[in-house]
Amino acid sequence: MTGKRTNFLLFVTDQQRADHIGAYGNGVVATPNLDALAARGWRFGNAHVATPICMPNRASLMTGRYPSAHGARHNGIPLSLTSNTFVDTLRRAGYRTTLVGKAHLQNMTDIPPSWPVDPACRLPAEARSAPPGRYDQENRNKWLTDDAHGLDYPFYGFEQVDLVDDHSDLVHGDYRRWLRRCHPGxxxxxGPEHALPxxxxxxxxxxxxxxxxxPEELYPTTYIAERTIEQLRSSAGRGEPFFLQCSFPDPHHPFTPPGRFWDMYRPEDMPLPPSFHAPGEPPPHVRWLHEQRDRGTAVRHTPALFACTEREAREAIALNYGxxxxxxxxxxxxxxxxxxxxLEDDTVVIFTSDxxxxxxxxxxxxxxxxHYRGLTRVPLIWSEPRCAGGGVVEDALLSTIDLATSILDRAGVPRYNGMQGVDLSSWMHPGRVPEAREALMIExxxxxxxxxxxxxxRCRTLLSEGWRMTVYDGAPWGELYDLASDPIEACNRWDDAGARTVRARMMERLCRSMLEHVDTSPYPDALA
Structure with a gap:
């Protein structure tokens, strides 16, 4: 290593399974650059989200805290502008902090959270308003109709942002302004109304x-890469270290890969997941979705999940791969x-998804x-500068909340109060004792x-001892899978008499994990 302070380049994709990368064993999708990154770094095979929802999990990435701790529990609830983030901590430690791409730390629409407040209840005054600050900064309509609309800096610690929010070719933010300015028409x-047949x-x-x-050269993914390259060039030669986050809105649905990437993969060539035709009775909520499809009453045009046909699955996989x-x-x-x-010899490169x-x-x-693993398990690749070769860590239970802790520790910047993650870099250094978990919770x-x-x-999942257990608030049933013998999670052992001991042990560990991740300090994590 040189005497320079370490830089960080973090790539984040939106809604990408871990097993949709060649380095994770996928023999169909072409990902040569990610495969090469994994080959010279560390590939973590059992990394999961804090929650499988975009806004709260991105807030967990930023804070190193579970949604129940940072408060942005589901989409529509913004991360408080008073929250401490690892990016702001790096900024205050002298790092140049930049985001190119999707943020989604605030609501992008005008739609309020849909769960109603009981009209008979009177809210206290402090509950009727968000913490001080603007919570319309990522609002789509304002970005598209008001050229003066923008972000307040630092934005959750970022000194500069080239915003590309939303999905498909319909993203907004700085990208749309660039498109209007540089490519009129x-x-x-x-959009679908202008699409090719x-x-x-x-x-x-x-x-x-x-x-x-x-065309490919005007598509948001290409724009984000171009702006990231420009930010790297701007950082070169400066005396300050940088943290640069490159955040792609793809491969999230709707699927609109441009140009040659649309038909790079043929749907008819795509193998279905092994669980598509798994035998056995699915749990009640999955069965409900199957019944809606089979009766022809499924809602399939919204962002909500639905039960699909074989053809729909193959098309989605092919376009996702593109x-x-x-x-x-x-x-x-x-x-x-x-x-x-x-800059390569002084920069840690990280890749993950939300x-x-x-x-x-x-x-x-x-x-x-x-909470099937295809939803909760995400890729996590960490490449160290001047590293002759990395490794593979398959069994360590890691979480989105670990990235904030790990980046601060690697930068030599002290953690702030309330962080809940472990340092995953401990797995990369011989002689250090890894901060291992016996169990991992997902909210x-x-x-x-x-x-x-x-x-x-409302549900909670626990991963432990090679099992996955999920419990649902108000439901008399749950899910329990032996991942060693049933990796496709086809056989629910919740009511299996032979798994009662495991279920009881998992329930106890879940209770302890929930207690462990409740704030215990009298001091807030927020900035003064």
Whole structure:
């Protein structure tokens, strides 16, 4: 290592499964740049989200805290502007902090959280307003209609942001302003109403995919890579270290990979997940989705999960792979520039995603409050500068909350109060005792009443001893899977007399984990 302070380049994708990368064993999708990054770094095979929902998990990444601790429990609840983030901690320690791409720490729409407040209850004054600050900074309508609308800096610690929020070719933020300014008329190419014909794709009929007319060079993924490269060039030669986050909105649905990436993979060539035709009785909420599909009453055109057909699953996988290969190509360009600028030997490079997607697993598409591992397990690659070779850590239970802790520890910057993660870099240094977990908790707080439940879904999952257990608030049933003998989570052992001891032990560990992650300090994590 040199005497310089370490830089950090963090890549984040949106809604990408861990097993949709070549380095994680996928033999179909082409991800040569991510595979090379994993080969010279560390690939963690059992990393999971703090919650499989975009806004709260991104807030967990920023704070190193569970949603129940930082308060942004589900989409629509912004992360408090008074929250401590590891990015702001780096900034105050002398780092140049920049975000290019998706933030989603505040609500992007005008739709309030849908779970109603009881009108008979009177809210105290402090509950009627958010903490001080602007919570409309990522609002889509304001970005599209008011050229003066923007972010207040530092934005959760970022000194500069090139914002690219939302999904598909319909993203907003600085990208849309660039498109209007530099490519007049290009906005008429975006959206399903302007898409190229693709009648052979069933997903286009329900607006879960469309063949964008935007060329590859104008697509958001390419723009984000270009702006990231410009930020690297701006950082080169400066005396200050940098933290640069490159955050892609893809491969999240709707699926709109541009140009050659649309048909890079043929749906008919895509293998279905092993669980698609798994035998046995699915749990009640999955069965409810299957019944809705079979009766022809499923809602399939919204962002909510639904039960899919074989053809829909194969199309989604093919288009998802196309988007991932596009991202991989752009990451390769960024990493090539990092080398060309002479920054590679002083920069930690990290790759992860905010959550996964079912993509045909158990005949489901998109995401929701059903904690199959395709949804909760995310890629996590950490590449150290001047590292002759990395390794593979398959069994360590790691979480999104660990990244904040790990980056601060690697930077030599003290942690702040309230952080709940462990330092994953302890796995990378011989002689150090890893901060191992016996169990890992995943939270979920739902907004809506769905899947046959009588109230909004609230659930907690525990991973421990090679098992996965999920309990639902108000439900007399749960889920319990032996992942060693049943890796596709097809046989629910919740009511199995032979698994009663395991279930009891898992319940005790879940209780202890929930207690462990409640704030105990009298001092807040927030800034003074």
């Amino acid at each position: 290009a906005e008429t190419l975006i 693709a009648p052979e794709y069933e997903l286009t009929r329900i607006h879960q995919a469309w063949r964008t007319r935007l 988007a991932i290969s596009h991202i991989d190509e752009q990451i390769g360009r960024v990493l090539a520039e990092l080398r060309a600028l002479g 959550h996964g997607d079912y993509l045909g697993e158990h005949q489901l598409l998109l995401k929701g409050p059903i 979920e707080e739902g907004q809506r009443v769905i899947l046959g439940f009588q109230s909004r879904i």
